[in-house]
Amino acid sequence: MVSALSRRGFLGCACCGPLAASLTASIGALTPAYAAGKKTDFTADQALHILKDGNRKFVADTPDQTATAQILDPRIKHERRLEIAQGQTPFAVLVSCSDSRVPPELLFGRGLGELFIIRNAGNTVDITALGSIEYAVAELGVPLIVVMGHERCGAVDAALTIVEKNTTFPGNIGRMVEPIIPAALKAKSSASANIDRAELLDEAVRENVRRVVTRLRTATDPLLLEPLQAGKLKVVAARYDLNDGSVDFFMEE
Numbered sequence: 001m002v003s004a005l006s007r008r009g010f011l012g013c014a015c016c017g018p019l020a021a022s023l024t025a026s027i028g029a030l031t032p033a034y035a036a037g038k039k040t041d042f043t044a045d046q047a048l049h050i051l052k053d054g055n056r057k058f059v060a061d062t063p064d065q066t067a068t069a070q071i072l073d074p075r076i077k078h079e080r081r082l083e084i085a086q087g088q089t090p091f092a093v094l095v096s097c098s099d100s101r102v103p104p105e106l107l108f109g110r111g112l113g114e115l116f117i118i119r120n121a122g123n124t125v126d127i128t129a130l131g132s133i134e135y136a137v138a139e140l141g142v143p144l145i146v147v148m149g150h151e152r153c154g155a156v157d158a159a160l161t162i163v164e165k166n167t168t169f170p171g172n173i174g175r176m177v178e179p180i181i182p183a184a185l186k187a188k189s190s191a192s193a194n195i196d197r198a199e200l201l202d203e204a205v206r207e208n209v210r211r212v213v214t215r216l217r218t219a220t221d222p223l224l225l226e227p228l229q230a231g232k233l234k235v236v237a238a239r240y241d242l243n244d245g246s247v248d249f250f251m252e253e
């Protein structure tokens with residue numbers, strides 16, 4: 001009802017009058033498909049390829065990554081908004097950090113309606129995140145989950161500091177990073193005695209991602225288990241490099 005009202009409001013606008021007929025036709029054409037549960041046609045491997053290709057362009061600063069090009073990008077213009085207004089068909093779930101330097105759409109050169117994103121400090125998966133992931137896979141048919149950590153992550157750094165110095169953090173920050181502590185402990189116990197602190201933090205970042213990937217891959221609920229066993233869903237790990245903008249994918253198989 002809300003979207004129907006919004007649509008009428010938009011189409012009734014004087015400046016958009018000439019477009020009304022064609023837009024009504026395109027919306028009408030889209031509605032039945034989405035109502036029937038339209039999902040992405042991409043496989044997990046195709047979805048992964050698109051993300052890798054988008055990140056390559058991001059790293060290379062190719063022309064379609066400039067601010068002007070992004071304003072003109074058909075993937076974020078009103079035609080695209082209308083195309084997806086009646087239903088979304090994202091092709092990848094991103095579990096990533098809230099860090100302002102790590103916005104998934106920009107790193108992968110994607111637009112509206114393409115990535116289903118769960119972000120929190122430290123890219124962990126609690127019940128809210130897990131339910132969101134299950135929804136994306138079971139209801140929206142997303143074939144790929146990417147768990148992405150990043151260089152110099154503050155949340156992982158906090159967990160590592162707790163392990164190293166038994167530091168306490170105010171508010172809920174300490175509890176928030178608790179799920180990362182096992183990764184910090186593993187990184188610390190596996191590291192050589194003279195490891196550089198930055199390297200140790202980076203290993204904790206990767207270990208945190210590995211643990212989340214493993215947890216999702218070993219999910220016992222049918223919502224993830226069945227598509228995983230049927231080969232219709234992949235869960236992969238990634239680590240974003242703040243310095244050069246590249247995303248290193250690992251645990252691809």
Ligand SMILES: [Zn+2]
Pocket residue numbers: 097098099121122123150152153154155156
């Ligand atoms: Zn972070």
